[in-house]
Every structure is written in structure tokens, then in C-alpha cells.
Amino acid sequence: MPAPSASPDRQPAEVDGRQVVLTHLDKVVFPATGHTKAQLLRYYAQVAAVMVPHATGRPASFVRAPEGPHGQAWFAKRPPAGTPSWVTTTGGPGEPHVVLDSTATLVTMANLGGWEVHVPQWTADAGRDGHDRLVLDLDPGEGADLVLCCRVAERLRQMMDDDGLTAFPVTSGSKGLHLYAPLEPATGRAVSGYAKALAGRMQGEHPGLVLVSMTRSLRPGKIFIDWSQNASAKTTACPYTLRLRDRPGVATPVTWDEVAACRAPGDLVFGPEDVLDRVGRYGDLLAGLDDGAARGRLP
Known part of the structure; x- marks a missing residue:
């Protein structure tokens, strides 16, 4: 992922061959340390190579907190509004979950405020009894x-x-x-x-x-x-x-x-x-x- 510019509210970026629109990159998410949204997205882009293998295939849930740890936060299972159509999901129309199978998906979900990723100890292919x-x-x-x-x-x-x-x-x-x-x-x-x-x-x-x-x-x-x-x-x-x-x-x-x-x-x-x-x-x-x-x- 290219280093985001510090000025625009919306910036297109190519991540793993996918076009992702990154937003509000200047926003300070963690006031105690000054970490901005751009820095945290860059973290996920760089750590994805080791993180994605531990999440892929598993229906992911997220703690979403667009304004950071001192704003409103909630545990989200369904893909949030704004999730691109190319993001892999599992669970069917009744209870769809995002599957973190790429750097692009990880960065996209973080960009939508899904800072924490939680997964079960089973994969969608194996099912709940595997x-x-x-x-x-x-x-x-x-x-x-x-x-x-x-x-x-x-x-x-x-x-x-x-x-x-x-x-x-x-x-x-x-x-x-x-x-x-x-x-x-x-x-x-x-x-x-x-x-x-x-x-x-x-x-x-x-x-x-x-x-x-x-x-x-x-x-x-x-x-x-x-x-x-x-x-x-x-x-x-x-x-x-x-x-x-x-x-x-x-x-x-x-x-x-x-x-x-x-x-x-x-x-x-x-x-x-x-x-x-x-x-x-x-x-x-x-x-x-x-x-x-x-x-x-x-x-």
C-alpha cells in the first residue's frame, strides 16, 4: 500500500490489486499516542502477511470504533455498510460474516472502523464441529x-x-x-x-x-x-x-x-x-x- 497523503479526506489506493478508497487519514484514533488512521492502516497493510493466515477461512467479527477507543464502539458480526462487493463472505444471507482472506480485505475493514478482529476456532469449510x-x-x-x-x-x-x-x-x-x-x-x-x-x-x-x-x-x-x-x-x-x-x-x-x-x-x-x-x-x-x-x- 502506498504511503497515504496526509491531506485529503478520501484517497484512492491500490491494495493487492484492489482499488480501496481510504478516508479521513489524518484522524487521530489513539490520542494517548497520537496514532493516526493512516498509521494504523499502514500497520495492517504491513502485518497482513503474517496475520491473514490466522484469520482466513474463519468467519470474522469486529469491534468497530470509527472514532477510536474513547468513542462509540460495538461488536459487529455482519459486514458493515460500505463493504465492497469483492470482499469474501460466508454464512449465507441470514448471517453473513466477512472472511479476511487478503491484505485488501483487512485494510478495507480497518478503514471502515473495524479495528479489532475476532475469529472462532473453526473454519467455515469445516463448520462449527470442526x-x-x-x-x-x-x-x-x-x-x-x-x-x-x-x-x-x-x-x-x-x-x-x-x-x-x-x-x-x-x-x-x-x-x-x-x-x-x-x-x-x-x-x-x-x-x-x-x-x-x-x-x-x-x-x-x-x-x-x-x-x-x-x-x-x-x-x-x-x-x-x-x-x-x-x-x-x-x-x-x-x-x-x-x-x-x-x-x-x-x-x-x-x-x-x-x-x-x-x-x-x-x-x-x-x-x-x-x-x-x-x-x-x-x-x-x-x-x-x-x-x-x-x-x-x-x-
């Missing part, structure tokens, strides 16, 4: 933090490895950590059942540290392991997506060495420029998630 990923969302309650999430993640990795599953860590882009594992296709019920049981085993080992219940009043000081995002109707923030916080966080793949070395929450906080630098140095640290050879079978 989950090919497991995900655990480690969410720190008040008084807990990302450092504690890392300690919980390390033990969960051992438990998953014992069960024949390979865990990949990804920061949530907010306060917590996501753990993914590639799977031989399984039903949503089976994956959710295993994830809940795994979280329960962890709580049994560390009842003062880990929580499985969704009851918010019980969360202070503990890490809530949200296993429910494996339900077929649920979605999770896509790896490499921006997150709508005061500062533009990114759901960032990290190494297990980085998880082990984390001693302060800021050690694993990354903005869009940080992520592009990491991709340039390391490539996609999450590439193994879509490698069929890494898929494990639920015990």
Missing part, C-alpha cells in the same frame, strides 16, 4: 497481572504437553495472555470439555492462584482461565489484531523464553511498531499454529 484450535484466555483479576499469567501459562504448557498438545503463547494485547494449541478437528463440545477440565486441574493444583468460575467477585488476585472461548459461538481476538485500549496494544505472538523471562507486565506489551519490528526480525512466531504436523488429538 474446531482445529484450542484456546485458553488467561485473564488477570484486580491485584494480579501479566507476570502471574506467565507463571500459570508455563504450568499449563507442561500439562498440555503431557496430553500431547503443543501450546503457543500470544499476548492478548490487553492485560492477559492467550494460549493456543493446534488440533486434529474436534467438536466444539469436546474441545470446550477438555479446556474446562484442564483449567479445573490447574485450579486444583493452585486454588489460591487460578479460577475457573466466571463469577467476577471471585477474580481479585487470581488468574481466570476462560475456557469458554472454545464454544462454537464464541470468538477470540485474532493474533496480530490491534486492541482498542488507551494505547494501541496488539495481540502479539511471543516465545516461551520471553514468557519465562517476564518479570514485569511491561516486558510483554507491544504496540504496532514493535510488532512490525518483531515480524521483520523473527517472522511469524505463531506459524506452527497452522502447521498440520503440529496438530494434536484431544486425550
